[in-house]
Amino acid sequence: MTDDFPTLCASFQAVAAEGGDRLALAAPGHPGITWREYAEQVAGLAVGFAALGVRRGERVALLMGPRPEFSVADTALLHAGATPYSLQESEPVDRLVALLGVAGSRVLVTDARLLPLARDAAARMPLTLVSVDGPADGVLGLDDVRAAADPDADAAALWRAVTPDDIATLIFTSGTTGVPKAVQLSHRAISSSAADTFALAPVTRFGEVLSYLPLNHIAERFMSHYAGLTAGLTVHSVPDPATLYDEIVRVRPTRFFGVPRIYEKLVDRIRALLDADPSLDADGLRAAVGLDRAEYLGVATAPAAYEMLAYLHAVGFPVSDIWGMSEAVMCTLNPPGDIRLGTVGRFLPGMEGRIAEDGEVQVRGRHVFSGYVGDPDRTAEILGADGWVRTGDLGRIDDDYLTILGRKKELLITATGKNLMPAVIEGAVKSASPLIDHVVAIADGRRYVTALVALDEDQLRSFAAGRGLTGDFAELAASPEVRAEVDAAVRAGNERLAKPETVRGFAIADAPWPPGGDEVTTTAKLRRAEITTKYATTIERLYA
Template identity: 35%
Template sequence: MFLSRVAASGGAVAFTYPVSSPDGGPETWEELTWEQTRDRVRDLALGLHSLGVTSQARCAIASGTRIEWILADLAILCAGGASTTIYPSSLPPDCAYIVSDSGSMVAFVEDDEQVAKFVAQRPRMPGLSQVVVLDGKGGEDGWVISLDELARRGAELHGERPELFEELVAAVRPDHLATLIYTSGSTGRPKGVRLDHANWLYESQAVKDLGDELRAEGRELLTPDDVQYLWLPLSHVFGKLMQVSQLRLGFTTAVDGRIDRIVENLAVVRPTFMAAAPRILEKVYNRVVMQAKEGGAATYRVFRWAAGVADRVARLREGGKEPSGVLALQHRVADALVFRKLRATFGDRLKFLVSGSAPLSADIGRFFYGAGITVLEGYGLTETSAGTFLNRPGDIRFGSVGLPLPGTEVKIAEDGEVLVRGGGVMRGYHNLSGATEEALTEDGWFATGDIGVLEHGHLRITDRKKELIKTSGGKYVAPQGIESRFKSLCPYVGNLVVHGDRRPYCVALVTLDPEAIATWAQENGLGGLDYPDLAEEPRVREMVQEAIDELNEGLPRHETVKRFTILPSELTVEGGEMTPSLKMRRRAIEDKYRDVLDSMYEGDTRTR
């Protein structure tokens, strides 16, 4: 697929990426054509061949999202190997576990910080013969070499055997292992998910087929003229899906994984589409809310009115209609006052955003949709190669994750668990045959672990099977939906963790959004207080309580949050409360804050 894309697109721009100025000036964006990409990948692939990488040999990548990550991944695959992905935020023992369990013989690491992790864990990785640093120099004993050195060795081999690269590519088969991705491990040790070339061929073809179906109906998904802004972690299966879709369709991708540069990059890249985790959309929404509040009472009233207009328009569009009459006029006024500025933030060319990896608040999705920014929420897991369900342009139902991709089947088990079957489903877990048999039936159905319902063909995920709460009164509570709804009600909160399993009622742990609460504190004469002090500030609690009260108004009695505690710090990956893909580790959080949770039930004779 890669070489076919090079043959078809040749001198067209494949990638753009930021490059720092050597003299400390502003960074610039450079371009790589498909042919230039092929040449770089060829040299790196032959360099890996010279290191002994053969068919399906694992090579790890521990790096943030950058152009070198993509080049390394393509080189591994073209050499016949398989990529093992490691989040750059992973702790040294976790890196060693993944390298050892996967049997990786070569590791690409981002910089000196990552090199230090691997050097410290070297005795635990006896099978790792070479480390290649993407942004740095080699080590003294030769165990660490630079990316340039690897490419130099490959170029030398290409000069000796010009035909070797194409021979290596031709030897790769659809059933060969392509990617070994370790799940985030919200409970227990991460499991290596084995995805072969056929999985990615299916995913990319499904995206193309979906685009062809929509085009025949007068709608559009993606074309070779589109520009993707790719910041997603490439260690995550969602990011990998965006990679292979590009190979199939041929659009240009701007690559930069620095989250703190997203807003600035949007103005430079001006993408026509991008994928995003809901947390990014929440932050954009919260920033818009805060800016409106900073403008004073009148400005905030205008914003709230415009948000109401957006919601009504979005609900009409969900039903296949467009606003008319008074609502159409109101929408034009709201567009001039609010929505136009929001679209400009995204570069003014955005056709749609794809949201995945965690639930998106329906209220936030409708706000963007009514403001002229289409959000297509999708669903998938590492075990299904990410792309499994997607809302379509012109057929969006917020609160659902859309329809199956072409070629994927779905059914709901008797207990409500979502089962899927199709070309994206993994072949199994690495070194865990028992776990594979537990998740996969003989006829290919994969048990997702998610509870869901089908509504007119659209799938709505209600919660994780293992995270459903059953109160001591026998009532079931799905915490994810409550937590997602709350984020649209309180822009100053980072996370809400609902708790109540085998308890008489639900309580919650609350964390604040550092940036948003700092702005709030400044506006309310509390600018001198730091995060822990603000967590104990009565006015902050009062503000959160108002949002909790509003949340409870729309919930059945057994789902309402009776009490809450604001935690003195954020939930972090480093602290073990979040996965690298920013999902909450619910059990770890509950264990860490067990005393806090217990204190919210003190004095209640029904507490178990």
């Protein structure tokens, strides 16, 4: 396959010309934007941003959640030759300022809801603020950006000057410790990832997709925003995650992507439907939850329990486990029709993979990043001179299918010298009860395994209501009934584990662990270092 891939700008222009009056961008309560309108707005804003001094290659921050105006602003900045990237609203202002500093940004685009946070950042560093909801005191609106444009400016000349090697976005690596790393992804890396993904999981042009996860992660940007630019998918934004499952039913997307927790909650809904009507077949279930038109279902960003995926497959939901990383976008995918449970699929056409002597998965190909911003030393630590990326994941390749075994840095070594994969232990226990939201295995330097368990708040309330229990979260979490349920899950999980892996004690957190909080990232990855520090006293009690 050739390495000559179009820029995201060229892809968008082709899609918009073909899309015409089809719906391109939508959201609840929003009038919607057609492809023709989308292209017109992008052209006007691109020359306006350029007139305001946004230079080619300049990194421009976006601080807003999923909404049509995000797509318009991001795509317009791409057409101006800039590098738009997203900031997460849950970040404290000190970290936002640090990220803006790493990127060297002078312009921040936001909305009315997050304008106070944007102003806090602007009070600490020189920033030009633009609000997609209109001007405010000292803040430009999009109409102001359009008005700045030279009437004779050539918008087409701007986007045609963009090359496949220009940087399309930055993705900041997750975590809260150390100086943040800004991953640079080129137009080529993203466009080739899209082409190679669609080669293994064919896409119906001008289908529909939902955008509901944080856009500062490559998973959401790729699966919704960039899929819209490259395949013409109508992007239906879901500003309120609490309405996601209702929006799935309303939109009936042709492609759907979620993190494991989204599918775990979907399983709960499916089981409730079957309890109410055991005669429902696969087609009936898919229609009831709004996924009857979905040609592709994908899951990634955190380990998905084998048992959960097996259940979904059994009831007619063939979810494809996939694998990638900020530094290489999409790497593997289980092709629809050839899914192998327990694996993350085959390497995409533009990527190759190998297992190093120490068991680490390494990848190379056209999806690979262009280095970290201003950080050649840390770039060299992960990206070898031969182009192989050291992923930090442990795995094995069988028959061209990759299985991820865990993270190198998360490998637990007990006091007796046993090497344990925490994800294996955690998945076994977590999948044994819907009451459990997160499990953290503890064993490093210890004689045996224990675990910290965090509960799902909705499931806890349901569990309590069904048993006549009352109280706040902490009181319910400490109740004998809840402890008995978790104990049963631990025992069930232990039955599927080798003896050194079995959990011999556990503690239940007295508060939920929401995405973006102290314990869990916005894409549901555990912040292990922070957890072991925060719960150090609790952990010591488990070994007392």
